[in-house]
Amino acid sequence: MLPVFYVSPHIPxxxxxxxxxxxxxxxxxxxxxLSTKERLQSQAGDGCGHMVMYQDSGTLASKxxxxxxxxxxxxxxxxxxxxxxxxxxxxxxxxxxxxxxxxSYLTIQSSSTLHGPYCGNxxxxxxxxxLDSNEATIHFESGSxxxxxxxxxxxxxxxxxxxxxxxxRANHYTKAEYSRYCPAGCRDIAGDISGNIGEGYRDTSLLxxxxxxxxxxxxxxGGQISVTQQKGISRYEGVVANGVPxxxxxxxxxxxxxxxxxxxxxxxLEEGFLSKSQVTASSYWEETxxxxxxxxxxxDKAWLQVPGLSWASNHSSNxxxxxxxxxxxxxxTGIKTTGSGSTMLNFNFYxxxxxxxxxxxxxxxxTYKGILSNEEKVFQGNSNSGDIVRNNFIPPIxxxxxxxxxxxxNQRIALKLELMGCRIMQANSSFxxxxxxxxxxxxxxxxxxxxxxxxxxxxxxETNLVLLFxxxxxxxxxxxxxxxxxxxSPDCKHLTCCWKQIKQPFTRHQSTEFxxxxxxxxxxxxxxxxxxxxxxGNNCFPCDAFILLCLQSR
Ligand SMILES: *[C@@H]1O[C@H](CO)[C@@H](O)[C@H](O)[C@H]1NC(C)=O
Ligand SMILES: *[C@@H]1O[C@H](CO)[C@@H](O)[C@H](O)[C@H]1NC(C)=O
Ligand SMILES: *[C@@H]1O[C@H](CO)[C@@H](O)[C@H](O)[C@H]1NC(C)=O
Ligand SMILES: *[C@@H]1O[C@H](CO)[C@@H](O)[C@H](O)[C@H]1NC(C)=O
Ligand SMILES: *[C@@H]1O[C@H](CO)[C@@H](O)[C@H](O)[C@H]1NC(C)=O
Numbered sequence: 001m002l003p004v005f006y007v008s009p010h011i012p013x014x015x016x017x018x019x020x021x022x023x024x025x026x027x028x029x030x031x032x033x034l035s036t037k038e039r040l041q042s043q044a045g046d047g048c049g050h051m052v053m054y055q056d057s058g059t060l061a062s063k064x065x066x067x068x069x070x071x072x073x074x075x076x077x078x079x080x081x082x083x084x085x086x087x088x089x090x091x092x093x094x095x096x097x098x099x100x101x102x103x104s105y106l107t108i109q110s111s112s113t114l115h116g117p118y119c120g121n122x123x124x125x126x127x128x129x130x131l132d133s134n135e136a137t138i139h140f141e142s143g144s145x146x147x148x149x150x151x152x153x154x155x156x157x158x159x160x161x162x163x164x165x166x167x168x169r170a171n172h173y174t175k176a177e178y179s180r181y182c183p184a185g186c187r188d189i190a191g192d193i194s195g196n197i198g199e200g201y202r203d204t205s206l207l208x209x210x211x212x213x214x215x216x217x218x219x220x221x222g223g224q225i226s227v228t229q230q231k232g233i234s235r236y237e238g239v240v241a242n243g244v245p246x247x248x249x250x251x252x253x254x255x256x257x258x259x260x261x262x263x264x265x266x267x268x269l270e271e272g273f274l275s276k277s278q279v280t281a282s283s284y285w286e287e288t289x290x291x292x293x294x295x296x297x298x299x300d301k302a303w304l305q306v307p308g309l310s311w312a313s314n315h316s317s318n319x320x321x322x323x324x325x326x327x328x329x330x331x332x333t334g335i336k337t338t339g340s341g342s343t344m345l346n347f348n349f350y351x352x353x354x355x356x357x358x359x360x361x362x363x364x365x366x367t368y369k370g371i372l373s374n375e376e377k378v379f380q381g382n383s384n385s386g387d388i389v390r391n392n393f394i395p396p397i398x399x400x401x402x403x404x405x406x407x408x409x410n411q412r413i414a415l416k417l418e419l420m421g422c423r424i425m426q427a428n429s430s431f432x433x434x435x436x437x438x439x440x441x442x443x444x445x446x447x448x449x450x451x452x453x454x455x456x457x458x459x460x461x462e463t464n465l466v467l468l469f470x471x472x473x474x475x476x477x478x479x480x481x482x483x484x485x486x487x488x489s490p491d492c493k494h495l496t497c498c499w500k501q502i503k504q505p506f507t508r509h510q511s512t513e514f515x516x517x518x519x520x521x522x523x524x525x526x527x528x529x530x531x532x533x534x535x536x537g538n539n540c541f542p543c544d545a546f547i548l549l550c551l552q553s554r
Contacts, residue, residue, distance in 0.1 A: 046063070046070075046073055046074060046075070047062060047063050047069060047070065047073030047074045047075035047140055047141065047142065048060070048061075048062070048063060048075035048077060048140075049061040049062050049063040049064060049065045049069075049075075049150070050065060050185070050188060050189065051077070051185070052184045052185025052219070052220070053077075053079060053184070053185075054184040054185075054220060054221055054222065054372070055081065055082060056081060056082070056156060056157055056159070056160070056184075056221075056222070057081075057154065057155060057156035057157070057160065057163070057181070057183040057184050057221075057222045058079060058154065058155055058156075058183055058184050058185055059152070059153070059154050059165070059166055059183050059184060059185035059186060059189070060077060060079070060138060060151075060152070060153055060154075060155075061150065061151065061152040061153075061189075062075060062140055062149075062150025062151050062152075063075070063150070064150070065093075065149055065150050065151070065152055065190075066093070066149045066152075066190055067149070068145075068146075068147055068148055068149070068150075069142055069148060069149070069150035070142065071142060071143070071144050071145065072142065072143060072144065073141065073142050074139075074140070074141045074142075075138070075139070075140040075141070076137060076138070076139050076140075077137070077138045078135060078136070078137050078138075079135065079136055079137075079138060079155055080134055080135035080136075081134050081135075081155070081156065081157035081158075082134065082157060083134055084134065085134050085157040085158050085159060086130060086131055086132065086133065086134060086157070086158035087110070087130075087131040087133065087134055087135065087136055087155055087156075087157065087158070088128065088129075088130050088131070088155060088156050088157070088158055088160065088161065088163055089108060089128065089129040089130075089131070089136070089153055089154070089155045090127060090128050090153060090154045090155070090163055090164065090165045091118075091125055091126070091127055091128075091129070091151065091152075091153045091165075092152045092153060092154060092165030092166065092167040092168075093149060093151060093152045093165075093167060094106065094118055094119075094120075094121075094125050094150075094151045095120075095121040095148050095149040095150065095151075096118070096119040096120065096121070096140075096142070096148050096150060096151065097119075097121070097145040097146065097147055097148035098119040098120065098143075098145070100119075101116075101117040101118065101119035101120075102143075103141070103142070103143025103144075104119055104141065104142040104143050104145060104148070105117035105118060105119045105140070105141065106118045106119070106138070106139070106140045106151050107138075107139045107140075108129060108131075108136050108137070108138055108139075109136060109137045109139065110131045110132060110133045110135070110136040111132075111133045111135070112132060112133070113131070113132065115129055115131075121148070130158070134157070138153070152165065152166070152167060152189070153165065154166065154183035155183065156181060156183055156222075160181035160224075162179065162180050162181050163180075163181045163183060164180045164181065164182065164183075164207065164208065165183070166182075166183065166185070166186035166189040166191075166206060166208050166209065167189070167191065167206065168180070168206070168207050168208070169191075169203070169204055169205060169206055169207060170201070170203040170204075170205060170207055170210075170227065170229065170254070170255075170256040171203040171204055171254065173227075173229070175229070176228065176229050177226070177227065177228050177229070178226075178227055179224060179225065179226040179227070180207065180224070180225055180227070181222070181223070181224055181225075182207065182208035182211055182217055182222045182223060182224075182225055183208070183222045184219065184220055184221055184222040185219065185222070186206070186208035186209050186211075186212060186219065186222070187209060187212050187219035187242075187243065187244055188219075189206070189209065191206045191209060192204070192205065192206070192247055193205035193206055193209050193210045193213055193244070193246045193247070194236040194238060194246050194247045194248060194249030195210070195236040195237070195238075195246055195249060195255065196213075196214075196236075196237055196238075196239050196241070196246060197213075197214040197215065197241070197258065197260075197264075197390075199233060199236070199237070199255075200230060200233070200236075200255040200256055200257040201213075201214075201236070201246070201255060201256055201257075202232070202236045202249040202252045202255055203229070203232065203252055203253065203254040203255055203256060204249075204252065205246075205249075205256075207225065207227065207256075208222070208225070209244060210246075210256075210258075211223075211225045211258060212242055212244055213241045213242055213244040213246055214241070214258050214260075215241065215242055215264075215333070215334055215390070215391075215392025215394065216258045216260060217394070218370075218371045218394040219242075220370065220371055220372045221371055221372070221394075225258060226258065226259040227256045227257070227258060227259070228256065228257050228258075228259060229254050229255070229256050230254065230255055230256070230257060231253075231254065231255070232251060232252035232253050232254050232255045233251070233252075233255060234250075234251045235248070235249070235250065235251070236248060236249030236250075236252075236255070239387065239388065239389070239390070240380075240383070240387065240389045240390075241389065241390040241391070241392070242390070242391055242392055243380045243391075262422070263331055263333050263396070263421055263422040264333055264334065264420050264421070264422075265420065265421070265422055266305075266418055266419075266420055267326065267330060267332070267418075267419040267420060267421050268303055268304070268305060268418050268419065269305065278324070278325040278327075279299040279300055279302050279303070279311070279322065279323065279324050279325075280299050280322075280323045280325075281298075281299040281302075281311055281313065281320070281321065281322045281323065282313060282315075282319065282320045282321045282322075283313050283314035283315055283320060284296065284297050284298045284299060284311060284312065284313060284314055285297040285312040285313060285314050285412070286298075286314070295309060296309075297309050297310065297311055297312035297414065298311065299311050299322060299323075301416070302322055302415060302416055302417055303416065303417070303418070304336060304338065304388070304416045304417055304418040305418065306416075309340070310338075310339065310340045310349070310414045310415055310416040311414065311415050311416070312340065312349060312412055312413060312414040312415075313406075313412070313413040313414075316409070316412060316413060318405065318406065318407050318408075319405070320405070320406060320413050321357075321403045321404065321405045321406075322403065322404045322415060322417075323401060323402070323403045323404075324401065324402050324403075324404075324419065325400065325401050326399075326400050326401070326402075326419075327400070328400060328423075329360055329398060329399060329400045329424055330398070330399070330400070330421050330422070330423060330424065331396050331397075331398050331421045331422050331423070331424055332358075332393060332396055332397040332398070332399065332402065332419050332420070332421040333392060333393055333396045333397075333420050333421045333422070334390055334391060334392040334393060334419070334420040334421070335356075335379075335390070335391050335393075335404070335417055335418070335419055335420070336388050336389065336390045336391075336417060336418045336420070337351065337354075337381050337382060337388070337389055337391075337404075337415060337416070337417045338350070338382060338385070338386065338387065338388045338389070338415075338416045338417075339351065339382050339384065339385030339386065339410070339414055339415070339416075340385050340412075340414040340416075341384070341385030341386040347385060347414070348384075348385050348410060348411055349385055349409070349410060349411050349412040349413070349414030350381070350382040350383075350384065350385045350409065350410050350414060350415075351381045351382060351404075351406040351408075351409045351413060351414070351415050352380075352381055352382065352383065352407075352408040352409055352410060353378050353379060353380060353381055353406075353407040353408045354378070354379050354381050354404050354405055354406045354407055355367065355368065355376050355377065355378055355379070355404075355405045355407060356368040356377070356379070356393075356397070356402060356403065356404060356405070357402070357403040357405060358397050358399035358401060358402045358403070359399060359400070359401050360399055360400050360401070361400060365403065368393065368397060371394055371395060378407060379391045381406075385410070385414075396421065397421075398424070402419070404417065
C-alpha cells in the first residue's frame with residue numbers, strides 16, 4: 001500500500017482514495033507540462049516559418065520572416081523532388097546574427113555533401129546550390145541574438161534551372177522579355193505588388209506574387225512565368241485578385257506584363273452572349289418602396305456590365321445559388337464579382353466567400369476543387385460592396401452550366417459577376433502553354449470525379465427589417481437617378497458610364513520560339529514555346545458592354 005493512504009487516517013477511505021488520485025493526476029500534469037517545455041526547446045519545427053512544399057518546388061523561411069527569428073530555436077526540414085532529378089536551391093535572403101556561425105547558422109545536408117554553415121548578413125553565401133541528389137535536409141538553428149531576419153529559400157527540381165525565389169522583383173531584370181520558374185508558396189510572402197493583369201504591374205512588384213494575382217500560376221503549385229517589360233504608366237490601380245491584394249502605385253519607369261494564352265476574354269461581352277445565355281437563381285428578392293415602385297433583384301441583374309441593381313437572393317442560406325447557362329460548353333478561366341454597390345451606391349450587400357459547381361448538358365453537378373486538394377474550393381470573394389474582385393480557375397472549368405453558391409456574405413446575398421474564358425475550339429490551338437499541362441491530374445481527372453449534387457434551397461425565415469428601411473431611405477434620397485433601373489429596355493441616352501481606353505501592349509503573334517539566357521550564374525539557354533493569341537476586342541469596359549446591349553435591343 002502507498003503511504004498516501006495513511007496520511008489522514010480520520011478521513012474515510014473513499015475520500016483519501018480520491019485525494020490520492022487527485023494528487024497523482026496533478027503530479028502527472030506537472031510532469032507532462034515540464035517535459036513539453038523541454039521538448040519544445042528541441043522540437044525540429046519550432047524555428048520554421050512560412051513553408052509550402054510541393055513535389056516539384058517549394059518555399060521555406062525561418063520563423064517570423066522577415067521579422068526577427070526567436071532565440072534558441074531550431075528548424076529542420078527534409079525537402080525532396082521526384083527521384084532521378086536533382087535538387088536546386090535558391091537562397092533569396094540570409095541574415096543570421098553570428099560572428100563565426102557557432103550558435104546560429106543554416107546548413108544544407110545532402111546524402112554526400114554538407115553545404116554551410118552559413119551565417120552573417122552580407123552574402124558570401126551562394127545564391128544557388130545545385131545538389132547531387134533529389135533530397136536534402138535544411139537545418140537552421142539560433143542561439144541568443146538581437147536582430148536578424150533568418151532565411152528564405154526556394155527549391156525546385158533540376159527541370160527548372162530558371163527557378164527564382166519569391167523575393168525577386170521585375171526591376172532586378174533588364175531584359176525586355178524573359179521567362180522564369182516561380183516556386184510554390186509565394187502568395188503569403190511579405191512584399192508589395194501594384195497593378196493588375198490588364199495594364200500590367202509596376203516594376204517594383206514581386207514577380208511571383210504578381211503572377212498569382214494575375215492568375216498565371218497557382219500558389220500551391222508555382223510554375224513558369226513569361227514576362228515582357230514595357231514603359232511605365234502614370235498610375236497603377238490596386239485590386240484584389242486570387243486572394244492577393246495589389247496596391248495603388250505611382251508613376252514608374254517600367255512595368256511588366258505576363259504573357260498568357262489569351263483565354264481570358266469576358267464571356268459576357270461575346271457577340272450575342274447576353275441574349276443567348278441565361279441566368280437563373282434559387283430565389284430572388286423583390287421589394288416595393290413607399291412610392292409603390294417595385295424593385296426586383298432578379299437573376300438577370302447579375303451581369304456586371306448591366307448597371308443598376310444586382311441579383312439578391314430572397315433567403316439567406318448557403319444553399320442559395322446563381323446559375324449561368326453559357327449556351328454551349330466553354331472553357332472558363334476566371335470570375336469577377338462585386339456586391340450590390342458597384343453601380344448602386346449605399347447598399348452594403350456582398351458575398352464574402354463562395355463555391356462553384358458546374359456541369360454539362362445532362363450530367364450531374366460537380367464541385368470545383370482546388371488544384372491539389374480533394375476538397376471543395378472556397379473562393380475569397382468581396383470585402384466591400386463596390387470593388388470588383390477576380391478569381392481564376394487553375395485548372396480552368398470546362399462546362400456549359402456553372403453555379404455560384406455563396407457561403408458567407410454581408411447582410412444579404414447579392415452579386416454581380418462576369419465570367420472570363422474562351423471557346424473550346426479557340427482554346428485548343430493555344431493550350432500549349434506549360435502552365436496548363438501540369439500537374440497531369442489537372443482538368444480531365446477533376447472533371448471525371450463524382451461530387452455531391454446541390455440540393456434545393458431551404459427557405460429561411462431571416463428577414464432584416466432595419467435593412468429594408470435603410471434601403472428605402474437611401475433610395476429616395478438619391479437626387480439624380482443617373483441609371484435607368486428598368487433595363488429590360490435599355491435607353492442609351494439615360495446612361496452614364498465611363499469610357500476607358502487601353503492601349504493594347506501586344507501585337508498579335510503566334511507561337512513564337514525564342515531563346516533566353518540568364519544574366520546571373522550559369523548561362524543555361526532554354527527554349528520556350530510561347531503562344532499569345534489575339535488581344536484585340538477584350539478591352540471592353542462597362543460602357544462598351546452597355547452600348548452593345550443597347551444596339552442589340554434595337
Ligand atoms: C534574446 O535574448 C536576449 C537576452 O535575453 C534579448 O536581449 C533579445 O531581445 C532576445 N532576442 C529575441 C529575438 O527575442
Ligand atoms: C488577357 O491576357 C492578355 C495577355 O496577358 C492581356 O493583355 C489582357 O489584358 C488580358 N485581358 C483581360 C481581360 O484580363
Ligand atoms: C420571398 O420569400 C417570402 C417568404 O418566404 C415570400 O412570401 C415571397 O413571395 C418571396 N419573394 C419572391 C420574389 O419570391
Ligand atoms: C448540349 O445541348 C445543346 C443544345 O441544347 C446542343 O447543341 C449540344 O450539342 C449538346 N451537347 C452535347 C455534348 O450533348
Ligand atoms: C484540338 O486538339 C486535338 C487534340 O488535342 C487535335 O487533335 C485537334 O486537331 C485540335 N483541333 C484544332 C482545331 O486545333
